[in-house]
Amino acid sequence: MTTDRGFPAPTALVAHARRFRASGGTPAVPRVAATVLLLRPAGVGFEVYLIRRVATMAFGGMYAFPGGGVDPSDSTTHLDWAGPEPADWGVRLGLAPAAAQAVVCAAAREVFEEAGVLLAGPDASRVVGDVSDDGWEAARGDLEQRRIGFADLLAGRGLTLRSDLLLPWSRWVTPEFEPRRFDTYFFVALLPGGQRTRDVSGEADHTLWVRPADAGERAAAGELTMLPPTLVTLGEVAACADLAAVARAAASRDAATPITPHLDLSDEDEPRFYLTGPPMS
Structure with a gap:
């Protein structure tokens, strides 16, 4: 997906960037977040689940993957946990164990709140x-409205968080000009059998x-509007022939070094995003 010509920038974001530059504003501190590419088999290949954010939300109107900010x-809280321990996740994500547990x-x-998919089991x-x-x-x-915590929900049903069902993929930080910024860890996960989005x-x-x-292809044709993190990530998983290849690729990816889209406004007619961070695979 990455090209020397960068990525087209939506008009609304260009306007944000110009206002920010003109005002000499101070970048907001990014909020730590997590997002999940849900994948399922489809013929000889696989499909990914996309949602379009409502217009009133940050990045509204854009297609993205389910996800959101880390909650306190x-x-x-203590979780009944299966899979790599928080310290192991910390190594992969470049975080202290407690912070890594929070992101996972x-x-x-x-992904349960937004897509109704639960990565847990007995x-x-x-x-x-x-x-x-x-x-x-x-x-x-109740979970979405914070009337109950995730750990309490799982404990009440005798369930264990299956952290091994999440595979770390990448890390993206929102450009400095955005009023709401996120430091987002991307994961891939296979839709569990018997569940549906x-x-x-x-x-x-x-x-x-x-x-x-x-x-x-639909994004390039203007049918689906996406920001660089979504476009690049789709291109990366599209390069994998099947779900087993996705898992192999995830095992060696750099999920700790942040990638940041930077908006070049030097071309008045066609501002474009360019990326800084680890090489795109």
Whole structure:
């Protein structure tokens, strides 16, 4: 996906950048966040789940992956945990163990809140099945409204967070001119058998499953509007022939060094994003 000519910049973001530059503003401190590329088999390849953020949200109107900011409860509660330990996650993510646990917990929590997919099971070798009935939906709503914490929700149902179902992929930081900035860790995860995605959070006005390469082509044609993190990540997973290849690629990726899109405004007619960070694979 990466080219020497960079990426086209949406008009609204160009306006933000020009106002920020003219005002001499101070960049906002990025909020730590997590996002998850949910993948599922499709023929000989696979599909990825995309949501379009509602217009009233940060980055509204853009297609992205489910995710959101780390919540204080993600790092202050004890979780029944399966998979790599927080210290191991810290090595992969370049974080202290407690901070790494919070990011992984946020990834699992957000994908349940926004897509109705639960990466947990009764033990370290199993995953729950369908979680779309009224009881589960009530629990998801309580979690989303912070009436219950994620650890308490899992404990109440005797479930273990399956951190091994999340594979670290990359880390992106929002450009300095944006009023709301995020330091986002990207993960990939296979949709658990028996579960299905649901448009439940109220933060999206459209969702779809699509082959990564097709999504990139539709974005290039102007059918799907995306920012560089989404475009680049789709291109990276599209280069994998199947889900096993995605897992192999994830094992060697740099998920700690941040990548930052920078907006070049020197061309008045066609401002473009360029990237700084580790080499794109």
